Amino acid sequence: MSAVIEYILSDLHRYEGGTSSGALLRHLATNWSFRYSFWLRLCGCRSRVVRVVAKIVHRHLSIKYGIHIPASTQIGHGLxxxxxxxxxxxxxxRIGSNCNLSQFTTIGSNHEHAAVIGDNVYIGPGACIVEDVVIGSNATIGAGSVVVNDVAEGATAAGNPARVISMNKPGRYVANRWSGNAAKSVTAQQHAQIRP
Structure with a gap:
């Protein structure tokens, strides 16, 4: 349970800049985004009772908000x-730590090999990340971009198809980063090693 709690607190920190119990209750009551990630994280709980309840609520919120993030998806701290x-x-x-996912974003695959996204990545509204690409840490993906090729670490990519338009100000839209000691993420280097 402690690992799940750390994930929840890391997500809360991204919204609040802190992890107080008051902030937790306030965001659960008023913040749809945090509420969704809270129940998504609880789906990984070891307690069977908590896990079953979490999966029911997660499914309900998925339908209500039109969000489909399976509980089995590997997501680092600070979503x-x-x-x-x-x-x-x-x-x-596979999504690293401290990543921002905006509305109407799709990270998809028809071949069961979706993208690997590094740490501190901002993905803008309406972005579509297609198949087995690697988005390096501290990258920014512009709104409405269609990413079909790898994006280098620290790059800003935009367009259809997305192209690197800048290497300035890497990770600039990722605020309140979680830096807990137990934070684990998926790096582009790790993905390159396991690519088929």
Whole structure:
């Protein structure tokens, strides 16, 4: 349970800049995005009772908000969902720590090899990340971009298809980063080693 709690607190920190119990209750009551990630994280709890309840609530919120992030998706600490609406993530995607996912974003795959996204990555509204690409840490993906090729660490990519337009100010839209000692993430280097 302690690992799940750390994930929840890391997500809360991204919204609040802290992890107080008052902030937790306030965000659960008023913040749809945090509420969704809270129940998503609880789906990984070891307690069977908590896990079953979490999966029921997660499914309900998925339908209500139009978000599809399977509980089995590997997501690092500090997930930030910009707006709780219209978000689809393939279960094979691997998302690093301190990542921002915006509304109407799709991280998909038809071949069970979705993207690997590094740490401190901002993905803008309406972005579509297609198949087995690697997005390096501290990258920024512009709104409406269609990413079909790897994006280098620290790059800003935009367009259809997305191209690197800048290497300035890497990770600039990722605020309140979680830096807990136990934070684990998926790096582009790790993905390169396991690519088929």
């Amino acid at each position: 930030f969902i910009g707006h709780a609406v219209g978000l689809v993530v393939n279960h094979t995607a």
